Amino acid sequence: MFLNLFYELRDEGVPVGMQEWMMFLAALEKGLHGSSLRRFYHLARSCLVKSETFFDGFDRAFLKVFEGVEGELDIEPQLLEWLEDAKTFEGLSEEQRAMLERLSSDELLQKFLQTLAEQDERHDGGGRWVGTGGHSPFGHSGEHPTGIRVGGKPRNRSAMKVAEERRFRDYRTDETLDIRQTRVALRRLRHLTRSGAQSELDLDETVDETCRNAGEIELVFRPERRNDVRLLLLMDVGGTMDPFYEPVSKLLTALHAERGLRAFEAWYFHNCPYELLGRDARLLRQDAIPTGDLLRRLTPNWKVLIVGDAAMHPAELLEPFGNIDPRRMTETRGIDWLHRIEAHFERVVWLNPELPELWDDAETVRLIRRIFPMFHLSTDGIEQAVKALIGARSTVH
Amino acid sequence: MIESPEFLQFRGTEDYIASAPLVDAVNAAIALERPLLIKGEPGTGKTLLAKHVAEGLGLEFEMWHVKSTSKAQEGLYIYDTVQRLNDARFGDGNVADIRSYIKLGPMGRSFSADKRRVLLIDEIDKADIEFPNDLLRELDEMRFTVMETSDEIVAQHRPLVIITSNNERELPDAFLRRCVFHFIEFPGRKLMEQIVAVHHPHLDAKLLDQVLIKFYWLREQSQMRKKPSTSELIDWISVLLRSGVSVEKIEAHIPFLGALLKNEQDTEALDQYHERGGRYPSEWAELGPRYNN
Numbered sequence: 001m002f003l004n005l006f007y008e009l010r011d012e013g014v015p016v017g018m019q020e021w022m023m024f025l026a027a028l029e030k031g032l033h034g035s036s037l038r039r040f041y042h043l044a045r046s047c048l049v050k051s052e053t054f055f056d057g058f059d060r061a062f063l064k065v066f067e068g069v070e071g072e073l074d075i076e077p078q079l080l081e082w083l084e085d086a087k088t089f090e091g092l093s094e095e096q097r098a099m100l101e102r103l104s105s106d107e108l109l110q111k112f113l114q115t116l117a118e119q120d121e122r123h124d125g126g127g128r129w130v131g132t133g134g135h136s137p138f139g140h141s142g143e144h145p146t147g148i149r150v151g152g153k154p155r156n157r158s159a160m161k162v163a164e165e166r167r168f169r170d171y172r173t174d175e176t177l178d179i180r181q182t183r184v185a186l187r188r189l190r191h192l193t194r195s196g197a198q199s200e201l202d203l204d205e206t207v208d209e210t211c212r213n214a215g216e217i218e219l220v221f222r223p224e225r226r227n228d229v230r231l232l233l234l235m236d237v238g239g240t241m242d243p244f245y246e247p248v249s250k251l252l253t254a255l256h257a258e259r260g261l262r263a264f265e266a267w268y269f270h271n272c273p274y275e276l277l278g279r280d281a282r283l284l285r286q287d288a289i290p291t292g293d294l295l296r297r298l299t300p301n302w303k304v305l306i307v308g309d310a311a312m313h314p315a316e317l318l319e320p321f322g323n324i325d326p327r328r329m330t331e332t333r334g335i336d337w338l339h340r341i342e343a344h345f346e347r348v349v350w351l352n353p354e355l356p357e358l359w360d361d362a363e364t365v366r367l368i369r370r371i372f373p374m375f376h377l378s379t380d381g382i383e384q385a386v387k388a389l390i391g392a393r394s395t396v397h
Numbered sequence: 398m399i400e401s402p403e404f405l406q407f408r409g410t411e412d413y414i415a416s417a418p419l420v421d422a423v424n425a426a427i428a429l430e431r432p433l434l435i436k437g438e439p440g441t442g443k444t445l446l447a448k449h450v451a452e453g454l455g456l457e458f459e460m461w462h463v464k465s466t467s468k469a470q471e472g473l474y475i476y477d478t479v480q481r482l483n484d485a486r487f488g489d490g491n492v493a494d495i496r497s498y499i500k501l502g503p504m505g506r507s508f509s510a511d512k513r514r515v516l517l518i519d520e521i522d523k524a525d526i527e528f529p530n531d532l533l534r535e536l537d538e539m540r541f542t543v544m545e546t547s548d549e550i551v552a553q554h555r556p557l558v559i560i561t562s563n564n565e566r567e568l569p570d571a572f573l574r575r576c577v578f579h580f581i582e583f584p585g586r587k588l589m590e591q592i593v594a595v596h597h598p599h600l601d602a603k604l605l606d607q608v609l610i611k612f613y614w615l616r617e618q619s620q621m622r623k624k625p626s627t628s629e630l631i632d633w634i635s636v637l638l639r640s641g642v643s644v645e646k647i648e649a650h651i652p653f654l655g656a657l658l659k660n661e662q663d664t665e666a667l668d669q670y671h672e673r674g675g676r677y678p679s680e681w682a683e684l685g686p687r688y689n690n
Contacts, residue, residue: 019574023429032425042418046425050573052436052580179622184566207478215486246620253622253662 005065009048012057016048023047037066053379178379182254185383189231189303189390190260194223229303229390230263231255232294232345236308237268237281244353247377248307251351263302267294271312272334273341274323291337295344303389304341304348306372311354311362318367338371349385353377413442413449416588422579423450429577432518432536432558434568437581440627443561446581447517450559457510459556460517461503467524469531472504473541473550495545504532505550508539513554522565529572536575584627586613586681586688596631597638607647607679608634613688614678615657620666625657633657648679 009016024047027033033040041062049058198221205220212218233255241248255264267277267289277294279287316322317334342348350372352359359365359374368374373388375381407423415423423446426433435443451458461472477498484490491497507514521529535541539552560576562568584592589609593600608630616624625633633656642652651657651667658664681688 015570017574023431023577027425027429030428032421032428039417039421042421043425046418046422046577046579047429050434050576050578055580180564184564187566215482250622 002065005061008061008064009058012061014049014054014057014061020048179250179254181379182251182382183257185379185386186254186258187260188386189229190227194225198223200224227260228262231261232298232302232304233266234273234304234306235266235268236271238270240309240311244309247353251307251377271316273337274334275330275332295340300344300346302345304345305385306348306350307377308352309354310350310352310365310368312364314363317364335367338368342371347389348372349388350374351377351381351385407450407453410449410453413445419579419581422577426577427557430555431575431577432560434576434578435559435561435581436564438583438626439563441581441583443581444519447515447559451515457512457514459503459507459514460519462519463521463524465523467528469528472502473535474502474505474543475500476545499543499545504535507556508550508552511553514556516556516558518558518560520563521560522562522568526566526569530569533571592627593634597634601644604644604647607644610678610681610684611647611651613684617684622663623660629657649677651677
């Protein structure tokens with residue numbers, strides 16, 4: 001039954017497993033969808049989807065599977081199957097069953113569409129059943145679970161309308177960047193260690209020591225657990241990065257709000273880091289620091305996050321004197337600086353605000369991806385990037 | 398023995414306006430005997446829901462407010478060793494009987510109660526990432542063993558478990574798979590009018606309109622770092638009423654912006670928008686179809 005929905009959901013990237021699917025079927029068996037498509041939609045969503053970030057994917061899958069229900073003539077076969085299912089439903093009386101048998105699927109369909117059309121005109125929402133008046137093939141007064149009611153109560157939007165609006169688009173995490181969710185992802189940038197002043201009561205040790213001390217209380221203290229992660233942010237500014245101002249500034253807001261880090265530094269470059277890095281986005285020469293100094297000063301256990309679209313003229317990356325800023329001629333190639341950064345630090349990731357499907361269009365992106373693992377600047381991408389910075393080291397870039 | 402949940406049906410209560418899908422989700426959780434996981438923006442009434450479900454179903458209510466230091470074990474029972482040690486040292490209480498130092502937590506109490514209860518596990522995301530996983534077996538089987546005494550506590554009546562999350566962190570998949578999920582959407586115009594009426598009963602209709610138009614307009618701005626929520630709206634209206642700002646002023650401006658926006662960069666961005674001569678909408682029609690149905 002509706003197995004297509006299951007596969008469409010998975011195609012949309014909604015993580016549905018058998019356990020959820022069985023729960024959904026159990027709910028249908030209990031007739032929890034009542035008699036309306038709207039309730040069916042919500043029931044399916046409650047059982048199958050466990051995060052609002054996948055609601056949009058659910059809406060798209062639902063639309064694909066049940067699109068015909070909107071009243072277009074090319075009704076999906078699933079709906080027909082659904083109508084067929086109603087015939088085998090046990091709650092029907094003999095009379096109703098006989099009536100159902102007389103109606104072919106085509107007729108059912110016709111009546112169904114007719115009802116839809118009527119409702120559009122009269123705009124009275126629900127209350128009417130597929131079929132005619134009080135002789136609905138699907139039972140009386142809304143009791144039968146498999147009956148189909150079009151729309152819902154007045155003023156309630158139909159499931160299709162709800163699905164079509166795609167109201168949950170903003171909750172997607174693979175396309176958008178939400179500061180709150182980003183902060184949740186960044187919170188994983190944690191490596192807890194105990195060092196420093198002994199300020200926390202160690203209860204277990206205290207109990208042990210007290211027992212050894214024949215019941216006289218002996219207090220044991222230990223240092224508090226604290227985050228040991230140090231983060232270096234290197235950011236591309238200006239030029240092709242301008243269109244990405246919004247997601248980048250959201251990332252910055254989230255990073256600056258993240259107080260759990262042991263240390264945080266941000267330096268800026270244009271297109272590719274060369275021998276100098278700017279203190280802020282203006283890249284003023286008097287504020288700049290030599291990249292080499294930075295590498296000497298920071299220990300390899302600093303985590304490095306590079307943000308940039310990695311798209312530039314190949315010469316900027318591969319040729320000596322590649323820096324397009326004429327005041328900053330330098331012989332060392334951009335790609336060599338990237339290799340030095342990669343070699344110095346244990347973990348470096350690259351966040352690219354450009355859509356991943358466009359990455360391979362630029363030669364420089366392809367080259368840089370060979371040096372650093374690259375992730376999309378979306379909530380999902382940040383989460384993956386954080387995992388790459390903090391989690392078990394993977395061998396594949 | 399667990400009674401059949403068939404005849405329990407939640408329909409909302411007088412004070413709590415639950416949307417039809419929410420009511421359905423509650424009833425699905427009852428019928429499927431699954432925990433109900435509720436998520437939603439702050440200020441959408443997640444915590445309140447459980448209380449009103451209990452009220453609507455005529456059941457007793459048990460709340461477990463989860464904190465960052467909460468352990469799953471605490472919800473089941475606590476063995477008060479410190480009290481026992483203290484009693485032992487000073488000869489108080491019945492030290493020989495461990496049972497008198499076992500104190501049931503909210504979950505333990507709702508299991509052992511002789512009537513079915515609604516158990517709210519509030520803000521489960523506040524606790525450690527492993528916290529929900531530690532409760533899987535108890536939620537599935539509705540039983541646990543008190544290790545110190547080997548007593549088994551089995552739910553007499555399966556409690557209806559409602560869990561809220563503020564999205565502070567992701568919940569483990571194994572846990573999610575077992576839940577019926579409902580996301581409370583941010584209240585729309587009609588519902589918001591009802592909510593405002595609860596706090597400010599005699600608000601001028603014209604003022605209410607202007608206030609809500611500005612509020613939803615602000616929320617629609619995608620660059621906004623922190624969207625104003627219901628509680629900020631209520632506070633803002635209080636400020637407006639106390640200061641006696643005229644409706645005309647609110648039509649053209651957003652006075653006391655500080656009550657709505659809590660992020661400095663948001664306030665700055667809006668100031669700049671204003672300086673550039675940007676205007677604020679004063680008609681619902683300017684807000685798009687979502688607000689004009």
